[in-house]
Amino acid sequence: MESVQDRLVEFSLEAHDLYLNKTVPHLEGPPEPLQFYRDWISPNKPCVIRNAFSHWPALSRWTPKYLREKIGSKVISVAVTPNGYADAVAGDRFVMPEERQMSFSSVLDIIEGTVQKTGVFYVQKQCSNLLQELPELVDDLEPHVPWMSTALGKSPDAVNFWLGEANAVTSMHKDPYENLYCVISGEKHFILLPPTDRPFVPYGLYQSAVYQEQDGGSLDPSGPSGPGPGALPAVPVSPASLLHSESWRDAVPSISVVPPRPAVPRLHRSEFLV
Template sequence: IIEPPTQMDTKQSVKNTLSDFSLEAHDLYLNESVPYLDTPPDPLQFYRDWIGPNKPCIIRNAFSHWPALSRWTPDYLREKVGSKVISVAVTPNGYADAVAGDRFVMPEERRMTFSSMLDIIEGKVQASGVFYVQKQSSNLLEELPELTEDVERHIPWMSTALGKLPDAVNFWLGESNAVTSMHKDHYENLYCVVSGQKDFLLLPPTDRPFIPYGLYQPAVYHQRDDGEFEVVDENDSEKVPWIPLDPLDPDLERFPQYRQARPICCSVKAGEMLFLPSLWFHHVRQSHGCIAVNFWYDMEYDIKYNYFQLLEALSGVSTLV
C-alpha cells in the first residue's frame, strides 16, 4: 500500500523543487558579478542581451553628455533651486520604508527648501534624524523641473528598446546613513549616479524562495517638539507585505532559508548607470551627499511576470508549517 504524501512531505518537495529552480538559473544564465558595458548600447542589442534575459549591468559613458555631471555642485544647486520647497524623508535611523519590530514604518515627509537640505548635507546645520530626498513620484519633473535642462527626460535608446517613455524620473540626494531596505519593483530601472557612489546588494527573482516576507501594520515616523521620534500607526490602512531581513546582517537563525540566497554586490560610481531589471530584489546604500537620477520604465506584464507570480505563490506554500 502506497501511503499518500503528508502535508510535510509536500512542503519539503516544493522546497526542494524551488531550490533546484534557483540553482539552475544561476548555472544557466545568471552572472556571478554585474558586468560592465563601456558604451551606450544599441536598443535592439540591449533588449536581447539584458532586458529580455532580465540581467543587470553597469553602463559607462551612457550619460557623459549631461551638463549635470559638472554643474551639480552645492553652489549651483543653491542658485538654481535653493528656494524651491521639496519633499524630504526624515527618519531617526536612516531606514525609511522598512520593518521596525512589528511595524512597517514609513518616513516623516517634511517640506523644506532645497537650500535647507543642502545645509544639512554640508554640515552647516545640525539636525536630529536622517534626511533623504527620495520621493518616488517623478519628483525631478514635478518638484525640480529647473534641473531637467541638465539631464534628459528619458534615455533615448531605452525608450526605443521598450517602445515607451519612462513612468517616472526621480531625483535622489541623501546622507550616508540613509538606507533603502531590500525590496523589488515592477520597473525596468536605469539608475544614474551623478556624484558620489551607490552600493547595491542584488538578488535575482529566482532567489525569491529564500527571501522572507511578513505582513506588517503600516505606520509613520513623527518627530515630536522635543526632537524625539515616535511611531504613529496608520490604522485605516491594510497590512503591508515586506521583507524583515537585513541582507548586510541576516539573522540566519530566524531566517535559515536565506543561507541559500546568492547576493551580488556592486558599486555604481559617478558617471555610471546601473540597469536594474524588473523584479530584482535590491538593498541600497550611498556615500554622503550622493546625487542620482533614475528612470522607471514600467515592465511588461507578460509570461515572465506570470511565472514570478507562480514563484511567489509556491514560496508561500514552502514556508507553511
Template sequence: MGAVALLYFRYRNLLGSKAVSVAVTPNGYADAVYDNKFVMPEERTMSFADFVDIIEKKTHSPGVFYIQKQCSNLTEEFPELMGDVEDHIPWMSEALVHKDHYENLYCVISGEKHFILHPPSDRPFIPYEMYQPATYKVNEDGTFEVIDGEPSDKVPWIPVDPLEPDLSLYPAYGETRPLHVTVKAGEMLYLPSLWFHHVRQSHGCIAVNYWYDMEYDIKYHYFQLLDSLTKAAGNS
C-alpha cells in the same frame, strides 16, 4: 571644491528659496521594517537652502534627511533642473517598447550607490511577512516617535536584513545568490524588472532614475508561477 560641493552650490543658488519635500528618518531607512512595523519616513516641507545646510552639516537637526519620492521629485519639484539631464535614454526607449513602471535605469551623478540584488529565481528563499503600517514623527525635543496607520492596511514586506541576515530565523535565505554592485558617479545601472534590491548611498549622493514599463512576457508569468508555488509550499 569637490564635485558634490559644486553641484550643491549651483543648485542652492538656483533653488535656494524653493520649498521641497524631504523624507526624515532616525536611521536612514525609509519604507522599512522597524520594531515589527513597516515604517515610512516623516515627510517635511522646507526650503532647499535649509536642506543643503543640513546635508553639509552647517545646521544640526536630528535624523537623516533625504529628498526622495516615488512619483519623481525631479519632474514635480525640480523642473528647473530638467535641462541638466536627458528626458529619456534613447537606446533604452528603443529596446523597451511595452511599458509598465518596473524597468529601471539608475544614473548616479555624484557620490555612490551600493546595491544588493537578487534575481527573480531567488524568490523561494526570500521570506515575506505582513506588517502594521506606521510613520515616523519627529518630536520637538528631537526624538522620533512611531505613529501607527490603519491596522487593516497590512503591508507585505521582506523581513530579512541582507546586510546582516539572521539565518537562524530565515535559513532559506542562505540559499540565495545576491549580487553586490557599486554604481559610481557617471555610471548607470540597469535594474531589471522583478529583481529584488536593497540600496545604500554615500553622503551627498545625487542620482536620477529612468523608469520604463515592463513587458508582460514569459518572465512575468514565470515569476507569478514561482511566487504561487512558494506561497503554496508555506514559504511566504
C-alpha cells in the same frame, strides 16, 4: 512542502549555473536598443553602463553652489527617519518616513553638516519628482534616455531625483517595472537578487505606521501595532544581512541550505545601473 522546497533550491542553483552572473558586468558605452533588450532586459539581468551620459551638463554643473543658486529657494518633499531606513520594518510595524516640506538649501545645509538636525534626511520622493518639483534642472540632463526608451518602446513613467547622505538606505524591496539609475555625484551601493531567489526572501504582514517628530526632537513611529486589517507585506530583514550567511540563516531557518548569493555592484559617478 519539503519536495516543493527542494525543487525551488534546484531551480535557483540551475539558474545561477546556467545564466546568472556572479558579478554585475560592465558595458563600456551605451548599447544598441535591440541588443540591450535581448541581452539584459528580457533575461532580467542587471548591468552597469559606463560613458553613456558623459555629455550631460549635470556632471559638471551640479555642485552645491550651483544647486543653491538654481533651486535653493524651492520647497521640496524630504523623507526624515531616525536611522536612514525609509519604508522599513521596525519592530512589529512597517514604518514610513516623516515627510517634510523644506527649501533645497536647508536640505543641503543638513547633508553638508553646517546645520545639525535629529534624523537622516533623504530627498527620495518618487512619482517623477524631478519633473514635478525641480523642472529647473531638466535642461542639465536628458529626461529620457533614448536607447532605453527605444528598447522598452515607451518613455519613462517617472524621472526621479534623489539626494542623500551615506546613512540613507533603501530598504529591501522588489519593483514591478524596469529601473535605470544614474549617479551624478558620489556613489551608491546595490544588493541585487535574481527573481529565482524570490522564494528565499522572508515576507511578513505588518501594520503601517509613520515616523513623527516628538516634542523632544526624537522621531518615533505613530500608528497601529500588532496584527490587524490593512497589514502590508514587507521584508523584515536588512539588505546588508544578505552579505552574511549566518544572519540570513537566522532570518530564514527553514530554508538555510542555500542562502541567496547577491550581486553587490557599486555605482560610481557617471555610471548607469540597469
